[in-house]
Amino acid sequence: MASAPELGASADALLTVVRRVSIAGGFAEAGPLRADCLRLARKVSLLVHLLEEIRDSAAAANPTPPSSPVASSSSRTSPSSFLADLTAALEAVERFLILACRPPSADAPNDMINKHMAVQCQYATWQLEKTLGNLPSDYFDISDEVQEQVELVRAQLRRAAEKDKSNLQIFSEIYDILFHVRCEEVMLQSSSCHKALKNDNPGHADIDFQKIIVLVAEVNGRSEPEAKEIESILLGRLQKAGLGDPDKTVGDDMKSSNDAQKTFDEIKKPDSPEIPRDFRCPISLELMRDPVIVATGQTYERSSIQRWIDCGNRSCPKTQQKLQHLTLTPNYVLRSLIMQWCEENGIQRPHGLTSGRIRKSNGSYHEICGDTAKIEALVHSLSSSSMEEQRSAAAEIRSLAKRSTDNRILIAEAGAIPVLVTLLSADDPKIQEHAVTSILNLSIYDNNKGIIMLAGAIPPMIKILNSGNMEARENAAAAIFSLSLVDENKITIGGTPGAVESLVKLLQNGSPRGKKDAATALFNLCIYHGNKVRAVWAGILTPLLDMLKDPSSNCMTDEALTILSVLVSHQEGKVAVVKANMIPLLIDLLRTSQPRNKENSAAILLALCKKNHENLECIARLGALIPLTELARSGTDRAKRKATSLLEHLNKLQTH
The missing domain is CATH 3.30.40.10 (Zinc/RING finger domain, C3HC4 (zinc finger))
Structure with a gap:
């Protein structure tokens, strides 16, 4: 098995590959597959947090050995094998993106080139999803937040790969040969099998069996002779298993992979x-x-x-x-x-809305119902020179947008969003409140989120966070949370000057509801790694510390710990939490708090002690051994894992 430093070095090397893929995705031009290149690169970029946690875990003195019950319970492959497979998968993605940048060949028609690229895109997507399914998360002590993110990426990859299921069995067979069959087995295959596979059918209109093998071999960096050896083995397997005619072609309806977020x-x-x-x-x-x-x-x-x-x-x-x-x-x-x-050019029309119908997830259509004339009249009144008329119209739109999805669609269709964004800067506090609450209600419908961001809603909402009435501030924070559910918006919002600072201010000084809205928005923004340090610089630890110290704020303890659990995945976050003297408070929560808070406290303490002997000694001095032992015996499943891991570190500390 590879040593911890070797695993850490592998994770570091993979981080470099991920960054290259993220950049390459933006420059890949593959005709109709350009959007697929971008989506695949985006999914890969989300694996940065996973690799950082793997690197951090490998850098710890003694990670849990793979033979332990904890590691073996969920691992289907060894850590070193997983990293090797992940390297191969990410390099396949990178190679596909590089191939997608190649100028079109004059010898092949564009439609055939596009079909070839679609097969390679599908295989690279499938291979990455398969590899992530073997993540030994317990061995690397991957946080729940990152595990959830990996599962989300896997689900998106799976949906994309399964758009054409006819290729998946072939992919599985080729993958098995590429990575698990010994070389001598390749040479034992008879040449007659290879010849049988060569019987071309002139009626083929798409991509034949042999071409798929060549394409997959190419995206995995294998040579043409290796591709021929794979053909020979695979033909033998298919004939033995009775899987049918290997000359079966890929269907005409090969579709580009799809993603939950539409461009x-x-x-x-x-x-x-x-x-x-x-x-x-x-x-x-x-x-x-x-x-x-x-x-x-x-x-x-x-x-x-x-x-x-x-x-x-x-x-x-x-x-x-x-x-x-x-x-x-x-x-x-x-x-x-x-x-x-x-x-x-009609680009603000929400995706899926056609002639008064919206396409549902099952493929059927739902007829949009609503008083279109009334909504259009209200939107027109938003631009009235009468402040009273504006206020009344905004209040009515606020109410309509709260009631149904149909209303949210029709209001956006009527062009209300840009006007409402303008009203966010109105002199009248009540108009501001109605406008920001309307935007909050409209953002519940996902396809409106992009229109709201395009209309430039974030800067005026930041001003409301700082100077609006309390209800407007609360709803501005809630709207920011709703918009930040789109990963790309997390980056945009976090990078907008004053956004994080204004939310921290509301977390410190807002009403109880305002604090909860701010906490929810900040937690969601901080899922993006780049926003963690912004939150620390904005002074987020001050209100979090107050929440943990003040018994009367018991209802906010859960929110405070949840945010802290995200912040400590960043090195600057760890340092800041220790400097704020939060370790004693976290140990107290291990003794006295509710089960979920004990669980989060243990997870935060474990993150603080990784690669940090000084912090480990600190929690030992402060008497964490007894509450951790109790938690390891009677806590939630996650709490038991975290407490057990911390106890192992403490035991090693005592033996040295």
């Missing part, structure tokens, strides 16, 4: 003109919703350039010049032009 390219009408080049982000190649200018004068989509900066890059992606500062200046002129272009 603006998919929102636009089929007959809309091509998006102007200047409206596309140079990184993501997608229509910009929130264009910002960097120090070199280049314009990017805020979330894309913010992700680039958060990965430690300090150069302009387009010009490669060093960024003299990291300020992102909104490009209001370009955003206005983009919004005008969207309006002219």
